[in-house]
Amino acid sequence: MKTQLKKWLIGANKTVRDTLAQFEKNKKGILFVVDKEGRLLGSVTDGDIRRAILQGKSVRLSVRIVANPNPYSLRKKYQPLDTSTLQFLNDNNIMYVPIIDENRRIIDILSLHGQIPQKIQTNGQSKNNRVLVTGGAGYIGSVLVRLLLQRNYRVRVFDSLLYGDSSIRDLYGKKKFEHYIGDTRNIVSIREAMENIDTVVHLGEIVGDPACSLDREYTVSVNYGGTQNVLFTAKNMGIKRFIYTSSCSVYGFGEKKFHEESIPHPLSLYARTKLECERLILSDTIKNFYPTVLRLGTVFGWSFRPRFDLVANFFCLSAVNKKKIILQSGKQWRPFIHVQDVARAIIKTIETPISTLDREIFNVGVDSLNVQLNELGHIISQEFDGIPIETESTNDDKRSYQVDFSKIKKKLNFHSTITLKEGIQDLKSHLEKGEAKDILPFSSNLQVLLKEEKE
Numbered sequence: 001m002k003t004q005l006k007k008w009l010i011g012a013n014k015t016v017r018d019t020l021a022q023f024e025k026n027k028k029g030i031l032f033v034v035d036k037e038g039r040l041l042g043s044v045t046d047g048d049i050r051r052a053i054l055q056g057k058s059v060r061l062s063v064r065i066v067a068n069p070n071p072y073s074l075r076k077k078y079q080p081l082d083t084s085t086l087q088f089l090n091d092n093n094i095m096y097v098p099i100i101d102e103n104r105r106i107i108d109i110l111s112l113h114g115q116i117p118q119k120i121q122t123n124g125q126s127k128n129n130r131v132l133v134t135g136g137a138g139y140i141g142s143v144l145v146r147l148l149l150q151r152n153y154r155v156r157v158f159d160s161l162l163y164g165d166s167s168i169r170d171l172y173g174k175k176k177f178e179h180y181i182g183d184t185r186n187i188v189s190i191r192e193a194m195e196n197i198d199t200v201v202h203l204g205e206i207v208g209d210p211a212c213s214l215d216r217e218y219t220v221s222v223n224y225g226g227t228q229n230v231l232f233t234a235k236n237m238g239i240k241r242f243i244y245t246s247s248c249s250v251y252g253f254g255e256k257k258f259h260e261e262s263i264p265h266p267l268s269l270y271a272r273t274k275l276e277c278e279r280l281i282l283s284d285t286i287k288n289f290y291p292t293v294l295r296l297g298t299v300f301g302w303s304f305r306p307r308f309d310l311v312a313n314f315f316c317l318s319a320v321n322k323k324k325i326i327l328q329s330g331k332q333w334r335p336f337i338h339v340q341d342v343a344r345a346i347i348k349t350i351e352t353p354i355s356t357l358d359r360e361i362f363n364v365g366v367d368s369l370n371v372q373l374n375e376l377g378h379i380i381s382q383e384f385d386g387i388p389i390e391t392e393s394t395n396d397d398k399r400s401y402q403v404d405f406s407k408i409k410k411k412l413n414f415h416s417t418i419t420l421k422e423g424i425q426d427l428k429s430h431l432e433k434g435e436a437k438d439i440l441p442f443s444s445n446l447q448v449l450l451k452e453e454k455e
């Protein structure tokens with residue numbers, strides 16, 4: 001490897017402390033995270049490190065936890081950059097771009113200093129950068145909005161704040177951030193929130209099998225009725241991009257790997273509402289409207305609104321509080337994906353040219369994270385000093401599905417980057433610092449809705 005290039009790179013096995021030391025050598029304020037083969041996995045700026053340290057993250061953590069896993073890069077034979085690309089890079093304060101070969105190995109770093117014409121530098125915002133996120137205060141939404149802000153998007157959250165607003169409160173008053181408190185079932189407030197918006201990411205629903213079973217009528221009114229409103233209003237207002245987060249739980253149960261064309265077998269009301277919404281969204285043939293359905297795997301990892309009703313997070317919490325993990329059978333398959341990777345996949349979809357997205361469904365995840373729950377239990381047990389795993393004889397969980405993720409990799413060039421082990425280590429460090437204590441009462445959708453029903 002050329003010495004020049006070496007100073008731009010930091011190995012994925014390095015810590016935040018190692019990264020600080022490397023910044024001393026590089027003096028450019030940015031490093032690119034690579035695996036052993038030199039393949040690009042992310043970028044990290046001195047600002048990312050400062051923020052992580054201010055948030056109390058340990059300098060012993062892996063650099064990948066603080067890195068941006070989706071940096072802008074160019075392929076080996078890139079064309080000279082056109083004005084709109086330069087505009088985009090300028091808007092996003094990107095001054096150094098790694099050039100990668102067909103295996104994502106970094107072969108050079110392109111410096112944009114002196115390349116951005118004055119006209120562009122003062123041109124203001126690029127197009128398509130105003131994003132409405134329904135459910136933006138939720139588990140996925142609160143991670144997504146921060147990533148969007150980091151990438152210089154204007155972000156508007158629309159949320160009924162079922163689980164409070166502590167996940168986004170620190171964003172109030174920030175430039176480029178707005179929030180509307182509202183319910184998707186109210187078409188007037190949805191309409192107001194969609195003024196001057198280019199892209200809608202629709203996350204705001206009742207989420208999870210237990211929470212959806214609590215009051216079936218309410219669930220259908222929010223998940224189907226609310227989605228219908230959001231969809232109808234977006235089309236009516238001429239918004240072109242519409243991203244709907246469905247779920248791999250629509251596959252239900254099966255022995256073979258499911259791909260996007262497989263016949264779904266939803267086993268719960270939650271999964272059925274997701275499938276019905278997909279059909280509603282994709283059945284529309286109106287011109288100049290480009291909806292995309294993302295079927296997310298089973299999400300895990302720390303968020304600004306942590307959810308401990310998700311299996312991997314729940315096992316980690318149980319490891320801390322009960323010093324054991326309890327499995328039901330353990331043979332069920334799930335396709336895991338870290339919440340940060342979900343946010344990246346959504347952004348990747350927003351940034352993919354509209355002409356290549358043709359009312360499509362993408363499974364979102366990575367094949368290597370199709371894991372049986374007993375394997376998940378073992379990974380977590382190892383991270384928590386070998387705590388015991390107990391297996392119950394009953395099994396209420398009939399879902400089991402492995403999923404094929406080749407389409408999103410091929411068509412959107414999306415690779416999820418955070419492994420189960422890394423995500424669990426990060427979650428563990430948050431739990432051990434006691435960060436979940438105040439928010440635990442809001443961290444299970446079912447428990448919050450149950451409480452509201454009783455009151």
Ligand SMILES: NC(=O)c1ccc[n+]([C@@H]2O[C@H](COP(=O)([O-])OP(=O)(O)OC[C@H]3O[C@@H](n4cnc5c(N)ncnc54)[C@H](O)[C@@H]3O)[C@@H](O)[C@H]2O)c1
Pocket residue numbers: 134135136137138139140141158159160161162163182183184185202203204205206207208222226245246247248295296297298299300305307310445
């Ligand atoms: N977390 C997962 O494992 C997972 C997996 C697959 C798909 N998804 C999908 O991703 C999306 C987000 O999931 P999440 O895990 O962030 O859930 P979440 O429950 O943490 O967040 C949902 C957010 O939507 C808001 N909301 C609910 N009803 C609303 C309404 N009527 N109007 C406005 N806002 C409303 C809630 O207040 C909450 O902030 C959902 O559509 C879910 O089906 C999640």
